[in-house]
Amino acid sequence: MADTNTSILSGPIGIFDSGLGGLTILEGIRRLMPQYDYIYLGDNARAPYGTRSFDVVYQFTLQAVQKLFEMGCPLIILACNTASAKALRSIQQKYLPTHAPNHRVLGVIRPTAEVVGTLTRSRHIGILATEGTVRSESYNLEIKKLYPDTTVVGQACPMWVPLVENNEYDRPGADYFVKDSIDRLLSADPLIDTIILGCTHYPLLLPKIKQYIPSGITIIPQGKYIAESLADYLHRHTEKEQQITKGGTCRYYTTESSEKFSESASIFLHEEIKAEHITL
Numbered sequence: 441m442a443d444t445n446t447s448i449l450s451g452p453i454g455i456f457d458s459g460l461g462g463l464t465i466l467e468g469i470r471r472l473m474p475q476y477d478y479i480y481l482g483d484n485a486r487a488p489y490g491t492r493s494f495d496v497v498y499q500f501t502l503q504a505v506q507k508l509f510e511m512g513c514p515l516i517i518l519a520c521n522t523a524s525a526k527a528l529r530s531i532q533q534k535y536l537p538t539h540a541p542n543h544r545v546l547g548v549i550r551p552t553a554e555v556v557g558t559l560t561r562s563r564h565i566g567i568l569a570t571e572g573t574v575r576s577e578s579y580n581l582e583i584k585k586l587y588p589d590t591t592v593v594g595q596a597c598p599m600w601v602p603l604v605e606n607n608e609y610d611r612p613g614a615d616y617f618v619k620d621s622i623d624r625l626l627s628a629d630p631l632i633d634t635i636i637l638g639c640t641h642y643p644l645l646l647p648k649i650k651q652y653i654p655s656g657i658t659i660i661p662q663g664k665y666i667a668e669s670l671a672d673y674l675h676r677h678t679e680k681e682q683q684i685t686k687g688g689t690c691r692y693y694t695t696e697s698s699e700k701f702s703e704s705a706s707i708f709l710h711e712e713i714k715a716e717h718i719t720l
């Protein structure tokens with residue numbers, strides 16, 4: 441889709457995730473900026489993205505971005521770390537300049553990397569994320585660029601997203617997988633004092649994560665920091681801010697069953713959500 445009628449470009453902020461996890465980012469953003477309109481799009485039918493190749497994550501993410509542009513979003517946040525790690529750069533550098541130069545797509549890795557270096561004292565940072573995000577080394581690269589004196593160790597948690605997507609995150613069976621991934625990370629580098637939850641789904645496991653991470657370690661869930669970073673971006677880019685409509689609404693779309701999404705999203709967000717089905 442090419443940009444047309446850019447002078448009248450205005451609409452909601454689009455928030456994209458592979459599934460339900462991005463609701464943790466949406467929640468943080470809406471808490472800080474309730475005045476804007478939002479569209480949340482979850483590609484639940486094709487989640488998880490974490491184990492998929494670069495090409496596939498790029499194709500899926502691009503389809504979602506195109507759909508959100510069609511729905512009028514001038515600005516999209518890739519709330520998914522895996523999509524941010526594997527697709528954001530190509531979308532920003534190859535797709536937008538030729539197809540949608542007046543639209544913006546932002547990710548979640550850079551803002552998280554900026555924060556973590558200000559919080560660690562030991563300068564040893566742990567990343568808990570999907571296999572795709574860990575393998576991409578995006579966090580390591582971004583953090584080292586900003587804070588070259590740090591040591592960054594990543595640990596993939598392949599079972600955590602399925603636990604969340606299948607509503608198993610607060611059941612006793614989740615404990616084994618949560619503890620196992622944390623133990624692996626901390627034995628790989630016992631000096632870690634700050635851990636990034638580098639996947640939008642993980643804050644839903646937070647009660648269990650806190651149980652298995654020693655109390656002196658700082659845990660960074662992303663919602664709050666992504667929200668602050670977006671607020672700062674809109675403050676610095678007033679032309680973009682003016683394109684965001686301000687009705688305080690949020691619409692929800694999923695590529696899976698709308699009933700299933702509505703039920704889970706209502707539990708996550710503690711409010712009645714009515715999602716609609718969408719095809720990408």
Ligand code: DGL
Binds near residue numbers: 523
């Ligand atoms: N929500 C995605 C993330 O933040 C991962 C979930 C998935 O594997 O689809 O990395």
